[in-house]
Amino acid sequence: MIDDAPALPPELLLRVERLTMRFGGLTAVNDVSFDVRRGEITALIGPNGAGKTTVFNCITGFYKPTVGRLTLASKEGPLLLERLRDHQISRKANVARTFQNIRLFGGMTALENLLVAQHAPLMKASGLTVLGVLGIGGFNKAERAAIEKAKVWLERIGLIDRADDPAADLPYGDQRRLEIARAMCTEPVLLCLDEPAAGLNPRESLELNALLRSIRDEDGAAVLLIEHDMSVVMEISDHVVVLDYGKKISDGAPLHVRNDPKVIAAYLGVEDEEVESVENEISAEASS
Amino acid sequence: MPDAHAGAAAPSVFAVAFKDAALAALVALGLAAPMLGLVTVQTQSGIELEQHWGRVAIAVAIVFAGRLLLNLTLWRPGRKKSLGYVPPKVEARLARFAKYLAPLAILGAVVMPMLPFTERYAIDLGILVLTYVMLGWGLNIVVGLAGLLDLGYVAFYAVGAYSYALLAQYFGLSFWVCLPLAGILAAFWGVILGFPVLRLRGDYLAIVTLAFGEIIRIVLLNWYWFTGGPNGISGIPRPSFFGLDFDRGDDGFAATFGLDYSPLHRIVFLYYLILALALITNFVTIRLRRLPIGRAWEALREDEIACRSLGINTVNTKLTAFALGAMFAGFAGSFFATRQGFISPESFVFMESALILAIVVLGGMGSQFGVAVAAVVMIGGFELFREFSDYRMITFGLVMVLIMIWRPRGLVSTRSPSVFLKEKKAISGSLVQEGHG
Structure with missing residues (x-):
């Protein structure tokens, strides 16, 4: 290919x-x-x-x-x-992108938005969900790492204090920065x-x-x-x-x-x- | 001058109210005339039409007077709308309350059959309610979390029931072997249906799933030599207590444990079986919500395009939601078959799908606790109204309308985040998307 x-x-x-x-x-x-x-x-x-x-x-x-x-x-x-x-x-x-009309997951918190962006590595760590449901494997460790990474980005965009607020509640400028951080979380x-x-x-x-x-x-x-x-x-x-x-x-x-x-x-x-x-x-x- | 102004305004309010009431009365007339005014009666010479215009007049008068009264009091223009508004503080307190209520409810469900005053009828009703709780939780994955509107959910319930019935009939397999098989087969059918259908969205998805539900039922009805068609399948083996049958024999459940034989043993066992199955469904769903797949489902419900830009394979993600929802319906279906001992396509009509969907929507999409409460209210309420058979459906409809006015997002309308840094804050339902397929 x-x-x-x-x-x-x-x-x-x-x-x-x-x-x-x-x-x-x-x-x-x-x-x-x-x-x-x-x-x-x-x-x-x-x-x-x-x-x-x-x-x-x-x-x-x-x-x-x-x-x-x-x-x-x-x-x-x-x-x-x-x-x-x-x-x-x-x-x-x-390649990551953001959108002209912001497309955040409005009903999910800022932290959750950044975790969704790390879907692929977390999915792997959860053993394609099977091991994750049973609670075995390294999922918890991987999730902690993902949360740490999300925290770093929340610090960088100055939204660490609003991590647990739904994305749709954030002011416009914060939403813009959060969308950039979300894109950056895909590395x-x-x-x-x-x-x-x-x-x-x-x-x-x-x-x-x-x-x-x-x-x-x-x-x-x-x-x-x-x-x-x-x-x-x-x-x-x-x-x-x-x-x-x-x-x-x-x-x-x-x-x-x-x-x-x-x-x-x-x-x-x-x-x-x-x-x-x-x-x-x-x-x-x-x-x- | 102010007097003149008020004088000019007062009749206008009344005129508006009067006009509106007259319009409502007109609608009532249109509806009542054929429904209440004309009655066909069987006479010796055939069918005759009786006319009851008095009833129509009463109905129209009630609508007119009621509407006028409401227009002049509760619905008067300028009056603050309080209907359907629950302050966020109360909302949050309710959610916190629900947190303690859920373990209590589980505890109550566990001890219920042991209470001395519990009758067999209550346990039977409990089994029925728990079956719908489980179905509601299963459909909640598809509709509540992933935001895919599925109107043919009962098809997977049917697949599960028929899987067990047919496997038992043709291969003599026991319930415990068939239970996982029924789940797998239902999930398999979920994937088969999902592949062509999940590229559709919203209304189109709903229509196609509706059609799929009907197709399964009609196939079951017409595949006479295999499924027994409308006669259904009878003599489905009852479940055993890990190999011990619930019968009077010497190696039966009662004899082995040195108890006096009682037909109640099986009922109680079935009750705990469905309770366990429902709790497994609940446990798996709660875990899945915290796993990347669950978050991806919710993200999909929020914004599919953004999901794609983040590298989430939307087709696979939707398929897993569909398959998992179908799997739990399959488990419930095989339980249904073993409880009834007899199944026929009549048990899997569209009304069932609608009922399960109503449970999910009334409960609050995505909320496990709300769905359970809605199932208890709907199914339990349905049973209580059995005596007023004629008014059952109208009450059902009325309750639906009222709940949709008061709580348009269901009983529990807040979303609880799957992960938090400092504090878990409930997210208002108005911010959460409902999903567009």
């Missing part, structure tokens, strides 16, 4: 090649290629409807791409993500965040930046994030990819992207006399 996946250069974690996703007649993502490097925060930006979340859903297995190849350098060698089923993406490829190599700063106030936004930096530096996970808040993007990302109408229009360091006329045009529009020249430029680019 993985024999035809090409090896990636060592500094790369994920290579997206010619990714295209069509829904009937609508092409949501059109021939997008980019790389995610190890130990970096990569931001995927673009105006509304540019196809960012679709790219995410392809990477995390929720959509099967129409065309394209997604190669991830996992511990066991290169893996083709488009061939894995959604729950295998987390287990085999160690991912790549963490995909869909608009993590949406709805946060400036102080929470700063805390989020610190959290994401610590995930990159301490946990060694690469981060791929979709974000509209440019202050977050410019502040923390090492690499920015810009999509517009399903196509990649720019790719590079934050500074480079910020000054890219095509990006400025996509976000702010252009002055009337410039429209023609920009259009020519884009069509020349597209045909080349």
